[in-house]
Amino acid sequence: MPSATTPHALPGMILREVRKAVIGKELVLTKVLIAFLAGGHVLMEDMPGVGKTTLAMAFSKALGLSCRRVQFTPDVLPSDLTGFSVYEKSTEKFVFQPGALFCHLLLADEINRTSSKTQAALLEAMEEGNVTVEGKTYALPQPHLVIATQNPLGCVGTQSLPESQLDRFLMRLHMGYPEIDEEVAILRGKAVHNPLEDIRPVCTPEHLRELQQQAAAVYVDDRLYYYAASIAKATREHPQVTLGVSPRGTLALVQSAKAMAMLRGRNYLLPDDITQLCMDVLAHRILTKGSVNVGRILDEILHQVPAPVPDRR
Known part of the structure; x- marks a missing residue:
């Protein structure tokens, strides 16, 4: 290089x-x-x-x-x-x-x-x-x-x-x-x-x-930690879910979102970084009842869990 x-x-x-x-x-x-x-x-x-x-x-x-x-x-x-x-x-x-x-x-x-x-x-x-x-x-x-x-x-x-x-x-x-x-x-x-x-x-x-270390260093406001954890909690409590997202899955969501923020040229996380990766990071960790579509459940959860309003920068 x-x-x-x-x-x-x-x-x-x-x-x-x-x-x-x-x-x-x-x-x-x-x-x-x-x-x-x-x-x-x-x-x-x-x-x-x-x-x-x-x-x-x-x-x-x-x-x-x-x-x-x-x-x-x-x-x-x-x-x-x-x-x-x-x-x-x-x-x-x-x-x-x-x-x-x-x-x-x-x-x-x-x-x-x-x-x-x-x-x-x-x-x-x-x-x-x-x-x-x-x-x-x-x-x-x-x-x-x-x-x-x-x-x-x-x-x-x-x-x-x-x-x-x-x-x-x-x-x-x-x-x-x-x-x-x-x-x-x-x-x-x-x-x-x-x-x-x-x-x-x-x-x-x-x-x-080195790039991985830079991604890990992206700043995450506590409100965004609560946002990711609230999404995971909602999957565990959904009536049509038999197995929700584990803490490992929540951590994976935040780690992925931090890497996305870095690719977008930021050193801080925004709610969109989290929501745009939910399907890719969380869907395979969720078991639903019968033939219920996991994508529909995640869409429902993302509409129900309020995203924090980012500070102006």
Whole structure:
């Protein structure tokens, strides 16, 4: 990365590089970057073939992060992710062999096609940045981020992620099919070569950590803490909700909103930063009764919970 690059210019540079491989989907790209700046993980839920894997690889290259991809199938074992010990005859000792989690960015492809036991192997890594193997804890490279892709339920071989696993994802995002002009641009771009080859790293893991620290330092007025907590409380008390947002979810909402404020060039939070991310951060943490739409419930709650009036600045 050029030494003359200033930190406030980095997010725009990162997105410009990612756009070389991902056509359209501007809002999704921005939200993935927000999640990374907040130090969180992303669950991409969509049909196969819409560009989820390309998006993850594009971000890893633009951010200068070491990246590993694991295709989650029923025969993937927890040790494939965490690592295992191998006996070396020459030294007569067991030597630890790191698993796929030992990278900055793990692409967990089709995570809902593997066993619950293998999914659970991700929990410690996603929450604490460590893995424990045979009683010994190993630190993962920092920053450590996970982009998991998930096919909609009903596709062959899929199963629901447990609530504890879903709660570890800062955001759940959907790419959707491209518009026809975007699809034509994709066809043109891949006619000669892979656009991923055009992406150059404009960041380093160290610079990403600095950006994360800047996002964490965004000022939050106490009224906005109460606003986020009131939204979470309303999900727990809603008559059509069986499982509301946990304190981890409230924290994720505030962290994401702070990263959005930083991307917008502010060092303080506004109510809009919170409300515009509620669906992406909270929806996958809520269980409703029957077939009640969680989006409708969140819309109802946001209309009922009064947002604080920001001070003039």
